[in-house]
Amino acid sequence: MDVTLPDRIVVAQVDALRAQLAAAEASLDVTFDLSPVKVLDTAGAWLLIDLQARIRNAGGRCDIVGASEVHADLLEVVRGNIPAPPDARPRHHDLFDWLETLGKSTWEGIRSLVEILGFLGTVVARFGGLLLHPGRLRFTSLVHHMHEIGLKAVPIVSLMAFLIGVVMAFQGAVQLRQFGAEVFVVDLIAISVLRELGILLTAIIVAGRSGAAFTASIGSMKMREEIDAMQTFGLDPVEVLVLPRVLAIAIMLPLLGFVADVMGLFGGALMSWIELGVSPGMFQTRLYDSVDVWHYAVGLIKAPFFAVIIGIVGCYEGMKVGGNAESLGRLTSTSVVLSIFLVIVADAMFSIFFSIVGV
Amino acid sequence: MDAREPIIEVRGLRTQFGDHVVHDGLDLDVYRGEVLGVVGGSGTGKSVLLRAIVGLLRPQAGRVAVFGTDMLSASEEVRQSVEQRWGVMFQDGALFSSLTVRENVEVPMREQTDLSAATRRALADLKLSMVGLPPNASDKYPSELSGGMRKRAGLARALALDPEIVFLDEPTAGLDPIGAAAFDALITKLQTTLGLTVFMVTHDLDSLHAICDRIAVLAEKRVFVTGTMRDMLTVDHPWAHEYFHGPRARAAGFGD
Numbered sequence: 076m077d078v079t080l081p082d083r084i085v086v087a088q089v090d091a092l093r094a095q096l097a098a099a100e101a102s103l104d105v106t107f108d109l110s111p112v113k114v115l116d117t118a119g120a121w122l123l124i125d126l127q128a129r130i131r132n133a134g135g136r137c138d139i140v141g142a143s144e145v146h147a148d149l150l151e152v153v154r155g156n157i158p159a160p161p162d163a164r165p166r167h168h169d170l171f172d173w174l175e176t177l178g179k180s181t182w183e184g185i186r187s188l189v190e191i192l193g194f195l196g197t198v199v200a201r202f203g204g205l206l207l208h209p210g211r212l213r214f215t216s217l218v219h220h221m222h223e224i225g226l227k228a229v230p231i232v233s234l235m236a237f238l239i240g241v242v243m244a245f246q247g248a249v250q251l252r253q254f255g256a257e258v259f260v261v262d263l264i265a266i267s268v269l270r271e272l273g274i275l276l277t278a279i280i281v282a283g284r285s286g287a288a289f290t291a292s293i294g295s296m297k298m299r300e301e302i303d304a305m306q307t308f309g310l311d312p313v314e315v316l317v318l319p320r321v322l323a324i325a326i327m328l329p330l331l332g333f334v335a336d337v338m339g340l341f342g343g344a345l346m347s348w349i350e351l352g353v354s355p356g357m358f359q360t361r362l363y364d365s366v367d368v369w370h371y372a373v374g375l376i377k378a379p380f381f382a383v384i385i386g387i388v389g390c391y392e393g394m395k396v397g398g399n400a401e402s403l404g405r406l407t408s409t410s411v412v413l414s415i416f417l418v419i420v421a422d423a424m425f426s427i428f429f430s431i432v433g434v
Numbered sequence: 435m436d437a438r439e440p441i442i443e444v445r446g447l448r449t450q451f452g453d454h455v456v457h458d459g460l461d462l463d464v465y466r467g468e469v470l471g472v473v474g475g476s477g478t479g480k481s482v483l484l485r486a487i488v489g490l491l492r493p494q495a496g497r498v499a500v501f502g503t504d505m506l507s508a509s510e511e512v513r514q515s516v517e518q519r520w521g522v523m524f525q526d527g528a529l530f531s532s533l534t535v536r537e538n539v540e541v542p543m544r545e546q547t548d549l550s551a552a553t554r555r556a557l558a559d560l561k562l563s564m565v566g567l568p569p570n571a572s573d574k575y576p577s578e579l580s581g582g583m584r585k586r587a588g589l590a591r592a593l594a595l596d597p598e599i600v601f602l603d604e605p606t607a608g609l610d611p612i613g614a615a616a617f618d619a620l621i622t623k624l625q626t627t628l629g630l631t632v633f634m635v636t637h638d639l640d641s642l643h644a645i646c647d648r649i650a651v652l653a654e655k656r657v658f659v660t661g662t663m664r665d666m667l668t669v670d671h672p673w674a675h676e677y678f679h680g681p682r683a684r685a686a687g688f689g690d
Binding site (some may be wrong): 085086087089090093116117118121125145148149152153156157158159397398399400401402 | 531532543546547548549550553556557559560561562563564569576577593595596623626627628629
């Protein structure tokens with residue numbers, strides 16, 4: 076049968092026209108007359124060629140006639156570029172696929188842990204080199220990072236710790252009042268803030284603030300090949316970029332932990348006074364009498380370890396950034412999640428350790 | 435002066451960022467079916483001009499008409515109907531990194547038409563094949579492609595809806611000479627078979643020589659001169675003289 080085509084065959088009408096031509100396609104004997112067609116685009120040309128191929132594959136006859144020179148050229152170009160049909164391999168998900176994925180991600184996890192340990196080793200070795208040649212320390216950079224990590228985080232850390240103290244006092248008050256043991260709120264606040272919460276929450280805030288910033292800044296340098304450029308001048312990126320950051324965080328996190336301890340106790344004392352009538356003097360006396368200084372020491376001993384975890388993970392993930400912006404975003408979030416996770420794991424291990432040694 | 439139909443008309447364009455005036459009183463016509471190359475020194479606002487025409491940047495004054503529609507005063511719907519008739523290829527392809535190459539080409543079809551998934555897929559594969567990408571590239575993500583392949587994929591996306599005008603921002607920058615020549619040939623081939631009008635910002639003298647019908651030189655905050663390559667050799671402007679008579683220009687075959 077002869078088919079008269081509309082004067083425009085363009086991309087928006089391709090599906091509609093295919094539906095109209097279904098009867099012609101089924102007849103397996105078609106002549107498409109292109110002479111009334113004024114506008115033909117690649118999608119239109121593709122439709123005609125696709126129909127022709129289908130009819131011919133089904134053993135029918137299909138001719139395209141009356142094409143102007145331009146349209147004939149276009150048909151030729153499209154015909155030459157029809158991609159081969161994709162091999163329809165059914166995608167099946169079975170137990171083996173699942174095992175394969177599990178195995179791959181386990182191996183990936185082990186490998187990245189080993190790599191982080193290797194990176195830690197490199198940083199420690201460079202630090203040793205620095206002790207032998209103290210003049211190589213990037214002092215300006217160190218101070219800059221101490222300012223960024225430490226001083227600028229004081230307001231947020233203080234507020235966080237103050238509120239934690241308030242919450243502890245408030246929650247403790249409700250429970251302890253039932254037993255008439257209000258004064259034990261001091262022990263509750265002091266031990267939990269000094270030993271655990273002060274430093275742990277400070278580490279989490281610093282991981283979110285500075286760990287992410289490490290990954291982002293080192294990662295964007297990596298992306299723009301700044302780190303490669305550095306190496307061509309004989310500068311060691313670990314010494315120039317990583318050491319000042321890790322040292323700065325190792326110095327500042329204990330100090331921030333101290334700030335958090337003070338503010339936590341202050342918030343707790345204030346709330347105890349308002350809610351339970353434990354006067355500041357009473358709070359102080361109770362603190363001196365019943366809270367061992369070791370609780371405070373345990374908190375601060377953990378701080379440098381948490382700091383190194385955050386610094387190393389942040390810098391390591393930054394170094395892993397590839398050439399595209401997408402990996403930068405992905406690794407920045409990995410850096411934060413991984414460092415918080417490792418900090419909590421370390422905290423758990425410290426708890427076990429301190430309970431064994433009995434402090 | 436010309437009997438041909440101007441498809442883009444820019445009049446009295448003024449763009450500035452803060453105190454920094456990029457264009458002042460810029461006039462430019464682009465005619466249907468031609469390949470126009472826009473050249474100029476660094477910071478003369480070649481890309482800014484492109485962005486002003488496609489509406490990514492609102493000029494402080496002037497008039498931009500495309501297909502006779504004043505783009506700055508037109509309503510949202512009118513503007514969108516015009517925008518469907520052009521495609522833009524950005525410098526590095528600007529492919530969406532979270533989508534595969536094929537899905538990238540399908541984006542305009544998905545947004546602007548109600549084609550079935552199978553048709554979209556087939557048309558996307560056809561466009562990718564037309565710009566010379568191998569079939570196995572369709573399922574890859576942009577980050578897995580080389581720079582030249584990303585540019586080709588960007589061009590395929592710009593051509594997804596068979597536009598009448600294609601804007602190309604430095605199409606051959608960052609390609610090796612063979613890749614650049616292949617890209618020039620590709621643009622010429624597509625331009626003749628699809629009847630495209632091409633607006634091309636470029637630095638590449640070989641491209642200008644190989645494919646541009648007309649060249650517009652940006653200097654002194656406006657289009658200093660337009661004309662064919664032969665006309666360019668007589669332009670009396672220090673930058674243009676340096677550009678079209680320099681050693682690279684001679685190597686590219688100018689001034690023979």
